[in-house]
Amino acid sequence: MLKILAIGASNSKESINKKFAGYTANLIENAEVTIVDLNDYPLPIYGIDLEQEKGIPENARKFSEQIKNADGIILSLAEHNSNFSSVFKNLTDWISRMEGKTWQEKTIFLLSTSPGGRGGASAMQIALGSFPYAGAQISSHFSLPKFYENFTDSGISDSELNSKYLEAVATFQKSISK
Numbered sequence: 001m002l003k004i005l006a007i008g009a010s011n012s013k014e015s016i017n018k019k020f021a022g023y024t025a026n027l028i029e030n031a032e033v034t035i036v037d038l039n040d041y042p043l044p045i046y047g048i049d050l051e052q053e054k055g056i057p058e059n060a061r062k063f064s065e066q067i068k069n070a071d072g073i074i075l076s077l078a079e080h081n082s083n084f085s086s087v088f089k090n091l092t093d094w095i096s097r098m099e100g101k102t103w104q105e106k107t108i109f110l111l112s113t114s115p116g117g118r119g120g121a122s123a124m125q126i127a128l129g130s131f132p133y134a135g136a137q138i139s140s141h142f143s144l145p146k147f148y149e150n151f152t153d154s155g156i157s158d159s160e161l162n163s164k165y166l167e168a169v170a171t172f173q174k175s176i177s178k
């Protein structure tokens with residue numbers, strides 16, 4: 001079985017990104033899925049002084065261990081002010097201070113969604129530009145606009161968006177099944 005980590009890059013209890021990442025992970029064949037809630041990894045705001053005084057917090061180490069144990073990662077980015085959510089940026093800042101690269105050469109399927117018409121496209125662009133430097137092997141990516149209009153319990157209702165999405169899912173499946 002392939003171990004898939006599904007992450008919504010948000011701390012919202014009803015995160016649409018967590019929902020989207022989890023839904024997508026359940027489409028992957030031959031997979032054992034772990035859905036991660038960032039609220040289970042509370043961390044202080046990163047600061048060099050805090051790091052020097054107290055070291056890297058246990059929750060950052062635990063999260064990095066989850067990445068290490070995964071065969072593939074499905075990460076859906078929330079967008080706040082055209083950027084990552086603070087909680088996700090903070091988490092990656094802490095992990096980046098550990099040895100090795102944050103994403104540990106793992107295959108990652110990047111998603112983003114928002115209620116608005118751009119579907120988190122700015123956060124997606126930031127991740128596409130920066131994650132490869134942090135050891136991410138990005139297999140495919142997809143942004144879903146207008147989540148509440150385009151997503152139902154049975155998936156993406158817009159057929160054009162759905163075929164692009166399913167193509168991205170298939171590319172990820174192929175990359176992790178090699």
Ligand SMILES: Cc1cc2nc3c(=O)[nH]c(=O)nc-3n(C[C@H](O)[C@H](O)[C@H](O)COP(=O)(O)O)c2cc1C
Pocket residue numbers: 008009010011012014015016017018078079080081082083113114115116118119120
């Ligand atoms: C502080 C703040 C800033 C936001 N900025 C953006 C933005 O720049 N672009 C966008 O598409 N949505 C923005 N939103 C709306 C989020 O996309 C929306 O809250 C979404 O549900 C976040 O995903 P989540 O449910 O996974 O947390 C913002 C929301 C908040 C609270």
